[in-house]
Amino acid sequence: MALEKITRVAGRAVHVPGNDIDTDRIIPARFMKCVTFDGLGEYLFYDVRKNADGSDKAHPLNDPRFKGATILLSGVNFGCGSSREHAPQALQKYGFRAVIAEGFAEIFFGNSTTLGMPCVVASREDIARIAAAVEKDPSTEVVIDVKAQKVTFAGQRAGITVRESARNALIHGRWDPIGELIEGGPDALKVASNLRYMKA
Amino acid sequence: MPKTLFEKVWDAHTVRKLANGQTQLLVGTHLIHEVTSPQAFGMMRDLGLRVAMAHRTFATVDHIVPTDEVSEPYADPLADAMIKELRKSCKEFGITFFDRSTGKQGIVHIVGPEQGITQPGTTIACGDSHTSTHGAFGAIAFGIGTTQIRDVLATQTMALGKLKVRRIEVNGKLHPGVYAKDVILHIIATLGVNGGTGFAYEYAGEVFDRFSMEERMTVCNMSIEGGARAGYVNPDETTFAYLKGRPYSPKGADWEAAVASWRAVASDPGCVYDDVVRIDAADIAPTVTWGINPGQGIAITGSIPDPAKAQAVDEKASIEEALAYMKLTPGAPIKGTKIDVAFLGSCTNGRLSDFQEVARYLKGRRVAPGVKAIAVPGSQGVGLICAELGIDKVFRDAGFEWRNAGCSMCLAMNPDKLVGDQLCASSSNRNFKGRQGSPTGRTILMSPLMVAAAAVTGSVADAREVFAVNSN
Numbered sequence: 001m002a003l004e005k006i007t008r009v010a011g012r013a014v015h016v017p018g019n020d021i022d023t024d025r026i027i028p029a030r031f032m033k034c035v036t037f038d039g040l041g042e043y044l045f046y047d048v049r050k051n052a053d054g055s056d057k058a059h060p061l062n063d064p065r066f067k068g069a070t071i072l073l074s075g076v077n078f079g080c081g082s083s084r085e086h087a088p089q090a091l092q093k094y095g096f097r098a099v100i101a102e103g104f105a106e107i108f109f110g111n112s113t114t115l116g117m118p119c120v121v122a123s124r125e126d127i128a129r130i131a132a133a134v135e136k137d138p139s140t141e142v143v144i145d146v147k148a149q150k151v152t153f154a155g156q157r158a159g160i161t162v163r164e165s166a167r168n169a170l171i172h173g174r175w176d177p178i179g180e181l182i183e184g185g186p187d188a189l190k191v192a193s194n195l196r197y198m199k200a
Numbered sequence: 201m202p203k204t205l206f207e208k209v210w211d212a213h214t215v216r217k218l219a220n221g222q223t224q225l226l227v228g229t230h231l232i233h234e235v236t237s238p239q240a241f242g243m244m245r246d247l248g249l250r251v252a253m254a255h256r257t258f259a260t261v262d263h264i265v266p267t268d269e270v271s272e273p274y275a276d277p278l279a280d281a282m283i284k285e286l287r288k289s290c291k292e293f294g295i296t297f298f299d300r301s302t303g304k305q306g307i308v309h310i311v312g313p314e315q316g317i318t319q320p321g322t323t324i325a326c327g328d329s330h331t332s333t334h335g336a337f338g339a340i341a342f343g344i345g346t347t348q349i350r351d352v353l354a355t356q357t358m359a360l361g362k363l364k365v366r367r368i369e370v371n372g373k374l375h376p377g378v379y380a381k382d383v384i385l386h387i388i389a390t391l392g393v394n395g396g397t398g399f400a401y402e403y404a405g406e407v408f409d410r411f412s413m414e415e416r417m418t419v420c421n422m423s424i425e426g427g428a429r430a431g432y433v434n435p436d437e438t439t440f441a442y443l444k445g446r447p448y449s450p451k452g453a454d455w456e457a458a459v460a461s462w463r464a465v466a467s468d469p470g471c472v473y474d475d476v477v478r479i480d481a482a483d484i485a486p487t488v489t490w491g492i493n494p495g496q497g498i499a500i501t502g503s504i505p506d507p508a509k510a511q512a513v514d515e516k517a518s519i520e521e522a523l524a525y526m527k528l529t530p531g532a533p534i535k536g537t538k539i540d541v542a543f544l545g546s547c548t549n550g551r552l553s554d555f556q557e558v559a560r561y562l563k564g565r566r567v568a569p570g571v572k573a574i575a576v577p578g579s580q581g582v583g584l585i586c587a588e589l590g591i592d593k594v595f596r597d598a599g600f601e602w603r604n605a606g607c608s609m610c611l612a613m614n615p616d617k618l619v620g621d622q623l624c625a626s627s628s629n630r631n632f633k634g635r636q637g638s639p640t641g642r643t644i645l646m647s648p649l650m651v652a653a654a655a656v657t658g659s660v661a662d663a664r665e666v667f668a669v670n671s672n
Contacts, residue, residue, distance in 0.1 A: 025634070029612060030637065033264065033276075033613065035242065036239060052639065080427065082329045083328055085327075103394060105394065107342075107424075110345065111345035114345065163361075164221060168219070168221060172220070174220060177222075178355075181224060181357050184355070184357060185252065187224075192226055196450075
């Protein structure tokens with residue numbers, strides 16, 4: 001199947017600061033009682049965005065200046081915790097197209113890449129620079145060049161790193177591997193036939 | 201060349217190299233549950249795909265299933281619908297389903313080992329991050345997302361980058377009253393919640409050699425809390441003895457052949473690790489968390505960290521954030537912190553030996569007034585044996601509610617939830633904000649015996665004092 005080649009993501013950004021932002025915070029477990037991912041965007045960061053009575057708390061995503069942002073900025077170990085794909089799904093359904101952070105938890109990173117949502121790593125200083133530019137002028141266009149591993153914003157630029165397997169998959173439009181995996185089916189059968197425990 | 205177990209298992213399951221440099225890896229055993237699989241089955245239907253090797257996927261219900269209701273429809277219509285959805289998909293695609301009616305239902309990471317499905321030298325994937333549990337048997341086991349569940353269903357393979365291997369050796373002897381849970385909380389506090397990113401952890405040393413399979417599972421279970429997607433222990437006689445005679449274990453001549461291959465899969469002497477960490481067992485105390493991630497742990501005799509004394513800016517901010525959420529006082533002893541709820545269960549500590557060990561000490565004691573205490577066996581099998589041994593009665597007599605098998609209050613996708621800012625002494629694996637079902641609920645992670653000590657005293661306590669623990 002033909003997938004979009006994701007070489008760059010451009011849009012406005014919002015900074016959700018903090019380290020170790022876990023998947024329970026991104027999407028609390030009680031909103032995972034669903035048989036499709038549709039509608040998850042509404043519950044993104046729910047417990048840190050909403051009071052018990054449903055009114056808004058102070059949170060960057062509730063700040064009207066950052067409405068419509070498509071790039072999320074955050075800290076170290078973003079997406080740690082559970083393997084729930086509901087977390088990147090909620091981000092994507094909410095409207096995010098990419099995340100720039102100081103680092104990502106392994107499973108979250110893989111899930112996001114498979115959805116075609118680049119997770120790119122930048123230094124703390126550079127994230128602070130982007131955040132400052134966005135804070136000063138929320139309409140600042142932030143451009144992530146996945147291919148060249150750089151980000152440009154408000155006339156400035158910063159280096160980013162994208163894990164090579166993810167970069168390759170994104171820019172060549174093979175981030176959803178199902179087609180390739182199916183092609184490898186006959187080889188998989190051969191490997192399985194050498195493994196005692198896999199016999200039917 | 202000498203190889204690690206990880207490399208041997210990886211090589212034996214490598215199908216081919218993918219265009220982006222990742223490996224197409226054969227997933228020998230696929231476990232599924234009701235929360236993360238329905239969307240994957242939906243994708244299968246949308247794409248018109250069939251399940252490649254239905255006999256290698258096993259299903260059960262654990263996350264949502266209520267622990268205090270037995271008959272369907274369950275009171276929560278969404279939960280009821282998700283369970284029925286899984287039942288329907290298993291039937292449609294020909295997948296073995298350990299439903300409640302089979303007597304084999306339970307938390308997926310307890311059911312796999314119990315049934316003998318979890319075996320050394322295998323690859324195991326499941327849409328749950330605590331799949332690392334199965335590494336206790338010398339399997340490479342890891343959590344995956346829902347799209348990858350689709351990949352495994354459709355092809356029995358997935359795309360994965362190779363992990364590095366860090367050997368963590370714990371040598372010496374654990375003090376009395378120090379358990380496997382304390383070992384892993386100590387490891388995470390030492391190496392950090394993201395210290396294991398990009399690694400599989402190989403747990404080794406005298407402590408692991410002596411550990412039972414259930415203790416090894418407790419440690420491997422929480423590998424992901426240290427950022428390591430997988431964690432394993434090399435298989436040995438303890439592993440083989442555990443597996444012998446289980447429903448899915450090899451039988452007869454196959455058993456001998458299997459044991460020989462399992463022995464051969466262990467890491468070779470002289471193999472090279474990407475990193476080695478050594479920990480002295482004597483340095484590990486009964487450990488409790490004070491914050492909002494599993495790495496924020498201290499000895500029960502310790503004091504709650506003071507942000508004013510933090511070394512780094514980051515550390516200061518994270519202590520402040522955690523203490524504000526936990527409503528704890530910097531510098532105060534953690535011991536004596538009042539609790540509202542005691543939870544004993546989960547894929548970390550919901551196995552027979554967890555309940556057995558607590559029951560030894562709980563006999564004749566009572567849960568403190570005002571504390572809600574619940575004990576939740578990890579599987580119907582665990583519940584049955586506890587009933588046969590009278591363990592459930594010890595818990596009930598002490599004032600615990602004794603429940604049916606499930607994930608229960610570990611993640612509170614079922615009716616078992618904290619209310620308001622209740623503080624829970626919990627044998628589970630995550631103390632994230634809101635984890636136990638209330639957006640302001642608070643969790644302190646600890647070993648099962650420490651949960652019991654908190655339950656009977658009404659506050660965080662040193663189980664060694666409460667129960668006069670002299671020897672393990």
